[in-house]
Amino acid sequence: MRIKCPYCGERGNDEFSYLGDASVKRPDPSAADASDAFYAFAYERKNVAGPMQELWYHAAGCHAWLVVTRDTRTHEISDVKPAQDVALEQQKTASAP
Amino acid sequence: MTQSQSFRVAGLGLVDRAQPLDFTFDGVPYTGFAGDTLASALLANGVHLVGRSFKYHRPRGILTAGSEEPNALVELRSGARREPNTRATVTELYSGLDAKSQNRFPSLSLDLLSINGLLSPVFSAGFYYKTFMWPASFWEKLYEPMIRRAAGLGRAADAPDPDIYDKANAFCDVLVIGSGPAGLMAALTAARSGAKVILVDENFAFGGRLISDWRTIEGKSGSEWVNSVVTELASLPNVRLMPRTTVFGAYDTGTFGAVERVADHVAVPGPGQPRQTLWHIVAKQSIVAQGSMERPIVFGNNDRPGVMLASAVRSYINRFGVAPGRTAVVFSNNDEAANTIDDLVRAGVTVAALVDTRPMLPPAIKAKARKHGIRVFEGAAVTDAVGGQRVSGARIAAAYGSINNIVCDLIAVSGGFNPNLQVTTHLGGRPQWQESLAAFVPGTLPKGMSVAGAANGSFSLAACLREGARAGANAAAAGGFNNGSASAPAVEDELTEVSAFWHVDGAKHKAFVDQQNDVTAADVRLAEREGFRSVEHLKRYTTLGMATDQGKTSNVNGLAMMAELTKKSIPATGTTAARPPYVPVSLGVLAGEHRGKHFKPTRLTPSHDWAKEQGAVFIEAGLWLRAQYFPKPGEADWLTTVNREVKTVRSAVGVCDVSTLGKIEVHGTDARKFLDRVYINMMSTLGVGKCRYGMMLREDGIAMDDGTAARFADDRYFITTTTVNAIKVLQHLELCRQWHWPDLDVQLFPVSDQWAQYSVAGPRARDLLAKIVDKPFDISNTAFPYMACAEITALGGIKARIYRLSFSGELAFEIAVPARHGDLLMRKLMSEGKEFGAIPYGTEALGVMRIEKGHVGGSELNGTTTAADLGLGKMASTKKDFVGRVLAQRPGLADPDRPRLIGFRPVDRTARLRGGAHFIGKDDQPIAKNDQGYMTSVTYSPMLGHWVGLGFLARAEARIGEILSAVDPVRGETTLVEVVSSAFYDPEGARLRV
Numbered sequence A: 001m002r003i004k005c006p007y008c009g010e011r012g013n014d015e016f017s018y019l020g021d022a023s024v025k026r027p028d029p030s031a032a033d034a035s036d037a038f039y040a041f042a043y044e045r046k047n048v049a050g051p052m053q054e055l056w057y058h059a060a061g062c063h064a065w066l067v068v069t070r071d072t073r074t075h076e077i078s079d080v081k082p083a084q085d086v087a088l089e090q091q092k093t094a095s096a097p
Numbered sequence B: 001m002t003q004s005q006s007f008r009v010a011g012l013g014l015v016d017r018a019q020p021l022d023f024t025f026d027g028v029p030y031t032g033f034a035g036d037t038l039a040s041a042l043l044a045n046g047v048h049l050v051g052r053s054f055k056y057h058r059p060r061g062i063l064t065a066g067s068e069e070p071n072a073l074v075e076l077r078s079g080a081r082r083e084p085n086t087r088a089t090v091t092e093l094y095s096g097l098d099a100k101s102q103n104r105f106p107s108l109s110l111d112l113l114s115i116n117g118l119l120s121p122v123f124s125a126g127f128y129y130k131t132f133m134w135p136a137s138f139w140e141k142l143y144e145p146m147i148r149r150a151a152g153l154g155r156a157a158d159a160p161d162p163d164i165y166d167k168a169n170a171f172c173d174v175l176v177i178g179s180g181p182a183g184l185m186a187a188l189t190a191a192r193s194g195a196k197v198i199l200v201d202e203n204f205a206f207g208g209r210l211i212s213d214w215r216t217i218e219g220k221s222g223s224e225w226v227n228s229v230v231t232e233l234a235s236l237p238n239v240r241l242m243p244r245t246t247v248f249g250a251y252d253t254g255t256f257g258a259v260e261r262v263a264d265h266v267a268v269p270g271p272g273q274p275r276q277t278l279w280h281i282v283a284k285q286s287i288v289a290q291g292s293m294e295r296p297i298v299f300g301n302n303d304r305p306g307v308m309l310a311s312a313v314r315s316y317i318n319r320f321g322v323a324p325g326r327t328a329v330v331f332s333n334n335d336e337a338a339n340t341i342d343d344l345v346r347a348g349v350t351v352a353a354l355v356d357t358r359p360m361l362p363p364a365i366k367a368k369a370r371k372h373g374i375r376v377f378e379g380a381a382v383t384d385a386v387g388g389q390r391v392s393g394a395r396i397a398a399a400y401g402s403i404n405n406i407v408c409d410l411i412a413v414s415g416g417f418n419p420n421l422q423v424t425t426h427l428g429g430r431p432q433w434q435e436s437l438a439a440f441v442p443g444t445l446p447k448g449m450s451v452a453g454a455a456n457g458s459f460s461l462a463a464c465l466r467e468g469a470r471a472g473a474n475a476a477a478a479g480g481f482n483n484g485s486a487s488a489p490a491v492e493d494e495l496t497e498v499s500a501f502w503h504v505d506g507a508k509h510k511a512f513v514d515q516q517n518d519v520t521a522a523d524v525r526l527a528e529r530e531g532f533r534s535v536e537h538l539k540r541y542t543t544l545g546m547a548t549d550q551g552k553t554s555n556v557n558g559l560a561m562m563a564e565l566t567k568k569s570i571p572a573t574g575t576t577a578a579r580p581p582y583v584p585v586s587l588g589v590l591a592g593e594h595r596g597k598h599f600k601p602t603r604l605t606p607s608h609d610w611a612k613e614q615g616a617v618f619i620e621a622g623l624w625l626r627a628q629y630f631p632k633p634g635e636a637d638w639l640t641t642v643n644r645e646v647k648t649v650r651s652a653v654g655v656c657d658v659s660t661l662g663k664i665e666v667h668g669t670d671a672r673k674f675l676d677r678v679y680i681n682m683m684s685t686l687g688v689g690k691c692r693y694g695m696m697l698r699e700d701g702i703a704m705d706d707g708t709a710a711r712f713a714d715d716r717y718f719i720t721t722t723t724v725n726a727i728k729v730l731q732h733l734e735l736c737r738q739w740h741w742p743d744l745d746v747q748l749f750p751v752s753d754q755w756a757q758y759s760v761a762g763p764r765a766r767d768l769l770a771k772i773v774d775k776p777f778d779i780s781n782t783a784f785p786y787m788a789c790a791e792i793t794a795l796g797g798i799k800a801r802i803y804r805l806s807f808s809g810e811l812a813f814e815i816a817v818p819a820r821h822g823d824l825l826m827r828k829l830m831s832e833g834k835e836f837g838a839i840p841y842g843t844e845a846l847g848v849m850r851i852e853k854g855h856v857g858g859s860e861l862n863g864t865t866t867a868a869d870l871g872l873g874k875m876a877s878t879k880k881d882f883v884g885r886v887l888a889q890r891p892g893l894a895d896p897d898r899p900r901l902i903g904f905r906p907v908d909r910t911a912r913l914r915g916g917a918h919f920i921g922k923d924d925q926p927i928a929k930n931d932q933g934y935m936t937s938v939t940y941s942p943m944l945g946h947w948v949g950l951g952f953l954a955r956a957e958a959r960i961g962e963i964l965s966a967v968d969p970v971r972g973e974t975t976l977v978e979v980v981s982s983a984f985y986d987p988e989g990a991r992l993r994v
């Protein structure tokens, strides 16, 4: 499998390490339900058959965390974005009125 | 006296008769020619019997002329290069080749174990399944030894492989797999358009069937046409030709695995030359043009030497100039194979009969047979081969039922052709059954892959050339290369009719479906009777298709027979998807250079050479080599050395190389905020010029790593991690920075390799360092107190950093210089320290002193313990959030009864403690129910004069003074221990702050 790092270009997957589902976000630690929310964040994952957003780390490259959209059935990768950009975008959306 | 090549045919073949090559088989010398395979050279010398079969030790010959060969497996070379199960049909002949037959006892022609054939009920389908149901004692004492002796193939070498193996990467626009008519046209068309093309073929000669069949293209012979195309391809700068290269697997995103046999065709690789190279080929587009494989028909004794696929017979005649017999019977169900009579006649082989299962042969073929005086049996079948170690005749059942025995020494058999589509299924594609071809053709293809020619079920030469050209043009166009002309040379039409036929009824002898695994037609019927009817069950119950040939010549026959037995269609019965590797791949080439001490990289610290000069004993820590201890002449054992090192540090001064610690610069206006969120304790309150011990948790509340943070400026921290967690911690911090808190102004720079760092510990540490650091830096306790840090220069202007940190409990400093000065600093510390009695000490003494001080190490930070378990609960700040805070409060982790870190000493002070021992009440039974905790670290304390240990014990703090049993079931030892404070030495820490 090959991943197109936005900084380094297309590279073999042996340069990357995998973390998992990028749809789960670290919850608000001050929320009333923080305990349940963190439990879900740490342990609960969907077993997706189809396109899935995943976190990959370019360990043998630029050290960027990436949000990779990969079809778990075919390994086809349709999108790769720097995780930091995605996270900033999410923050902006969340704070928009 | 070398045997003459009496089966070589004058005027035929592409071998180089000017280059004779000597070789031996089972010790007998023979001669072949350059361009031969081992198989063709053996056949040229009339050798057909080349091995014994897997289970029944039946005599076996050469069935094919390619990599699908199930029978002709030999041991090649000898000694450390001995290689079992080498297919003689793809082994390129070289001068001095030395091959032996396998699986025979005591000799190939007299095999006593062929009696296995009489015991065949024992070895029938389901044997393993049924045997496992019998008492275990039967298995161990009787069956396993018997099977191991009787059923097996070659022997692996018993010395390390002396050859080198390489790995390489290649990138292209178009990868063409196979160099027959379709592959050559594809490569040529794509290459002419300017696309970067790689053409691979597993054979040492390009051309596929064009050099094996008697064909004419544009007025040239097949091989002449091949040469002209290959010459043009070789002249193009955008083409890489890779003969002797097998694509063994298709992987995601256009990645292919291939093995190039760089030096398999010479006795010994040249100096520095790899034996084989593993290629990762990344291709934007790929064209599978691997042709087809002929399948046999299943009949009695169809495994006898002399039974050969019709296409292989043509290969041996046309490519190698070898007649595989004197008198032949052709047994077929299709036009292409029936036409083999042309080739046989050309080679001077008498064709005794053409037997075809079809009721009516095409008139053209019949006329040809009549012209040559060949008897024709239509609607007929060969029921059995006659003969023991070699075919001596064929038993033919004619259409009207009469039996005819015909004398022959060769049966050329063909049951039709299977497109060679394995590579198209590696990523999950399912082949589709095509009734008109009586064969599976490729189904859904991976992105970027196309199939051309016989691999696609288009068997005629005209179709192969046409499809190849089109696939080449399309693949090039997909990469933006549009200049390719898709025109293919015109060739005359040919007959390619086939009528499905799988096995012969009325065979008198064993009829083999899978010759490599010795699976018979009767085994398939037995599997059906016992209910193993799906193709996956059939495979596992009979082992059909599960040998190293992956059933290339047997799967479809087995499937078709099962379909017939269950009265289902073939597609309803199953399909024939394959997994990589396409052919066996040696472990050597997969390992490449990564073996022995090159299995992983070795990291050396800047003063490694110095430590080596001192005679240090090294230990692996992650990828690092660290000095474990520095023995002196006359020291009896490592314990003597370590005790001396500890005592010297605690009485004078010692230097320990701590360069392997993970080191990260944390910069930015939000660095303080960031560190507060990743450490359990406060780092924002750390003053500039100060250090602090810190602990990080995983998000699930378990301790991850510990280390120190030093602050050099408001927006500039430097943190350390443990040696083994350096990479993991950086990855974690990058995730926190980029993903959890992307808005923080903070940057991380890993600098583990940039700094050489040394711990200088002991009462004379300050005296020593005063001679190292440059003036006017004041190293006094007042100016530079415990937990201070500073950026200074040392040794006359070398940039340095100094930290007043102690792991040993002594007055201690860590001093760091840029890595290139590490060796110099270490040497200076030793020479300047002579007057204070300075010594180097290793990780072992470091470990002893940390246990004496009750500090946690890797055995305590073991992935199951919380900060509270480690006695560091109070460090966790309640004024802020941090990674792991929320889940560390879960009832299970916050339970006050969880085992906590505490110290232990033996009641009998002369007794030894054992790491891993479990604590049991001293009057309790040593069973899991009574388990109260476990010992994690133990050491002999030279300062206390007895063993001490750290461990986890439930309600530890309240149990000081209690006596427990420490049970070590592994060593069968039980030791009475007393629970004590973990601060064994200098509990007040008085030695630290002087």
Ligand SMILES: [Zn+2]
Pocket: A005, A006, A007, A008, A009, A058, A061, A062, A063, A064
């Ligand atoms: Zn990158």
